[in-house]
Amino acid sequence: MCVPAHDERDFEFAKKFNLPIVQVILPEGEEEKELTEAYTGDGVIINSGDWNGMKAFEAKEKVPHIMEEKGLGKKTVNYKLRDWVFSRQRYWGEPIPIVHCEHCGAVAVPEDQLPVLLPQVESYKPTDTGESPLAHIDEWVNTTCPKCGGPAKRETNTMPQWAGSSWYFLRYVDNHNDKELASQEMLKKWAPVDLYVGGIEHAVLHLLYARFYTKFLYDIGAVPFEEPFQRLFNQGMITKNGSKMSKSLGNVVSPDDLVQNYGCDSLRMYELFVGPPEMDCDWDDSGIDGVFRFLNRVWKLVYNNKDLNVTASKDMEYLRNKLVYDITNRLEALTMNTVVSGFMEYTNKIIDLGKKKAA
Numbered sequence: 001m002c003v004p005a006h007d008e009r010d011f012e013f014a015k016k017f018n019l020p021i022v023q024v025i026l027p028e029g030e031e032e033k034e035l036t037e038a039y040t041g042d043g044v045i046i047n048s049g050d051w052n053g054m055k056a057f058e059a060k061e062k063v064p065h066i067m068e069e070k071g072l073g074k075k076t077v078n079y080k081l082r083d084w085v086f087s088r089q090r091y092w093g094e095p096i097p098i099v100h101c102e103h104c105g106a107v108a109v110p111e112d113q114l115p116v117l118l119p120q121v122e123s124y125k126p127t128d129t130g131e132s133p134l135a136h137i138d139e140w141v142n143t144t145c146p147k148c149g150g151p152a153k154r155e156t157n158t159m160p161q162w163a164g165s166s167w168y169f170l171r172y173v174d175n176h177n178d179k180e181l182a183s184q185e186m187l188k189k190w191a192p193v194d195l196y197v198g199g200i201e202h203a204v205l206h207l208l209y210a211r212f213y214t215k216f217l218y219d220i221g222a223v224p225f226e227e228p229f230q231r232l233f234n235q236g237m238i239t240k241n242g243s244k245m246s247k248s249l250g251n252v253v254s255p256d257d258l259v260q261n262y263g264c265d266s267l268r269m270y271e272l273f274v275g276p277p278e279m280d281c282d283w284d285d286s287g288i289d290g291v292f293r294f295l296n297r298v299w300k301l302v303y304n305n306k307d308l309n310v311t312a313s314k315d316m317e318y319l320r321n322k323l324v325y326d327i328t329n330r331l332e333a334l335t336m337n338t339v340v341s342g343f344m345e346y347t348n349k350i351i352d353l354g355k356k357k358a359a
Contacts (some may be wrong), residue, residue, distance in 0.1 A: 001078060004038070012036035024048050025056045070351060084209070086159060089135040091124030093158025101152040103143035110146050116154070132156040164354040165206060166213040169193060181222050188224055195230040197334075203234060233334055236280040238271070245283075253283055275339040294344055302349060313357075319349055 001007040003240035004014035005023040027043045045054045095116040097109035119140040134156040144153040173190040174182035214228040240251040270288040275281030323346045
């Protein structure tokens with residue numbers, strides 16, 4: 001990034017090789033001092049000539065344009081890709097299209113021989129040697145070198161699960177197309193993805209490399225857009241007693257037992273109701289009781305009044321329209337816990353109106 005004072009990797013590199021570290025962003029209200037670590041926050045520009053005193057967030061917008069006007073450079077975007085171990089010693093996974101030749105070395109499989117398909121096997125268990133299960137399937141491994149025609153062996157490691165998950169969603173839009181990844185027409189109609197919902201643990205690797213794949217495919221003209229996802233929503237994790245549910249910790253909640261006692265609808269609704277979806281929420285065994293009672297109230301309300309031929313009052317119409325408005329907004333905001341609470345509030349008010357009318 002060429003900013004050792006404000007990038008963690010550059011800071012470590014500069015320290016290791018004794019390079020100068022010039023601070024150019026200073027936290028507001030503080031005095032300049034020697035940095036013990038990279039400062040990555042906001043602040044005021046210093047040590048930057050005419051730009052001194054400018055807010056850092058303003059400078060990020062203005063400085064590139066000023067430099068372009070003066071012919072000193074142009075605005076660009078850098079991506080912090082991490083090293084990626086792109087092989088696995090297992091059967092399941094896309095075969096890596098490389099053959100190993102004693103004379104030519106590693107040779108790419110020609111495009112007209114792609115895709116390299118996995119062989120049909122009776123067992124795909126790991127080997128005792130640590131090699132891929134494919135390594136012992138001689139009829140698949142032994143092949144000829146595409147370059148010299150001599151004997152060669154296929155690469156027996158397969159790609160990681162990240163490989164397929166970085167592009168599979170593009171194939172969904174045109175999965176019967178045997179001529180190309182997907183037609184431009186279908187890609188423009190159905191993609192890019194409007195909303196990606198996933199755990200925070202995916203934000204660094206999966207999403208980063210899905211973007212990398214898509215940008216590469218855009219560069220070669222295979223897809224008509226640079227970004228695969230328009231919006232990201234990171235969901236939280238359900239914990240138990242403050243810890244991630246794990247068999248080793250013995251704090252896993254069995255859904256089978258809950259479904260047996262409360263039914264699947266109660267379980268699903270409690271999972272939505274347990275807390276804000278973007279936050280980690282702790283599981284409370286007693287919490288599902290309240291949801292179960294609520295669903296029973298709804299069932300009784302509908303069942304006991306199913307044969308009545310009653311015109312809705314203005315109060316009932318108001319509550320219904322307000323419910324539609326509130327639930328629509330909450331669904332669009334993905335606040336599922338408040339969607340459930342909205343129905344609970346509506347049900348209670350409808351029951352109260354019925355009691356008042358009966359009285």
